[in-house]
Amino acid sequence: xxxxxxxxxxxxxxxxxxxxxxxxxxxxxxxxxxxxxxxxxxxxxxxxxxxxxxxxxxxxxxxxxxxxxxxxxxxxxxxxxxxxxxxxxxxxxxxxxxxxxxxxxxxxxxxxxxxxxxxxxxxxxxxxxxxxxxxxxxxxxxxxxxxxxxxxxxxxxxxxxxxxxxxxxxxxxxxxxxxxxxxxxxxxxxxxxxxxxxxxxxxxxxxxxxxxxxxxxxxxxxxxxxxxxxxxxxxxxxxxxxxxxxxxxxxxxxxxxxxxxxxxxxxxxxxxxxxxxxxxxxxxxxxxxx
Numbered sequence: 001x002x003x004x005x006x007x008x009x010x011x012x013x014x015x016x017x018x019x020x021x022x023x024x025x026x027x028x029x030x031x032x033x034x035x036x037x038x039x040x041x042x043x044x045x046x047x048x049x050x051x052x053x054x055x056x057x058x059x060x061x062x063x064x065x066x067x068x069x070x071x072x073x074x075x076x077x078x079x080x081x082x083x084x085x086x087x088x089x090x091x092x093x094x095x096x097x098x099x100x101x102x103x104x105x106x107x108x109x110x111x112x113x114x115x116x117x118x119x120x121x122x123x124x125x126x127x128x129x130x131x132x133x134x135x136x137x138x139x140x141x142x143x144x145x146x147x148x149x150x151x152x153x154x155x156x157x158x159x160x161x162x163x164x165x166x167x168x169x170x171x172x173x174x175x176x177x178x179x180x181x182x183x184x185x186x187x188x189x190x191x192x193x194x195x196x197x198x199x200x201x202x203x204x205x206x207x208x209x210x211x212x213x214x215x216x217x218x219x220x221x222x223x224x225x226x227x228x229x230x231x232x233x234x235x236x237x238x239x240x241x242x243x244x245x246x247x248x249x250x251x252x253x254x255x256x257x258x259x260x261x262x263x264x265x266x267x268x269x270x271x272x273x274x275x276x277x278x279x280x281x282x283x284x285x286x287x288x289x290x
Contacts, residue, residue: 046073054088061090101129102137
């Protein structure tokens with residue numbers, strides 16, 4: 001099975017199946033994906049991670065690597081990955097495919113649909129696009145939301161029937177209107193005064209809890225002195241450690257020499273024993289000869 005057939009097989013398995021990660025179909029899909037990723041060149045590019053270039057992503061797409069695998073290797077969020085793919089020309093901007101459906105849609109046709117009583121949601125549904133896409137199309141074609149459809153700009157406003165109000169229905173302004181305005185302003189003023197008082201309380205609290213500048217300077221000086229002392233102690237420690245390492249190396253060499261001396265002594269003892277045995281043997285021979 002070549003790469004194209006493998007990709008087609010994965011698409012066929014996932015067409016009517018939702019990935020769960022545990023069923024036999026998902027296991028087969030994972031196995032096919034591993035085959036796609038088994039290519040050493042593909043693996044080398046994916047191992048670059050966030051250092052992948054545009055040419056690397058083009059190579060992976062050319063090898064039919066799933067985009068979620070590329071996103072996973074890059075370590076990006078879904079939104080960031082989608083924006084990058086759009087900016088680099090690997091994906092179309094969301095809504096471009098719907099805008100293509102409105103390519104031949106004219107403002108006159110839109111006005112006719114509005115004239116028969118359709119709202120924007122119904123017009124969008126009729127054209128097979130989303131409402132935000134239709135709104136963008138209106139903006140691109142200079143159609144505002146408040147425009148009166150089915151009437152030219154220079155047409156006169158239609159006469160609107162305005163029922164006459166009888167004297168009984170006439171609304172009289174309240175006599176205490178000025179007092180009501182004053183009360184409203186007082187309430188607003190009280191709210192603002194409370195907010196200002198709260199801000200003053202916060203400022204006083206910050207003044208009480210904030211370290212004074214002079215004390216901060218002294219603390220900074222103490223910290224710098226302590227830091228210099230720490231560096232000095234660390235340098236002395238390094239010197240002592242180096243001296244210890246040298247002495248330790250000398251001790252190791254002495255131990256090795258002592259071990260060599262011990263080995264020579266052991267061999268000398270063995271030789272002495274052998275010489276003693278030979279001496280005893282010679283003494284026996286001398287007695288026999290005499």
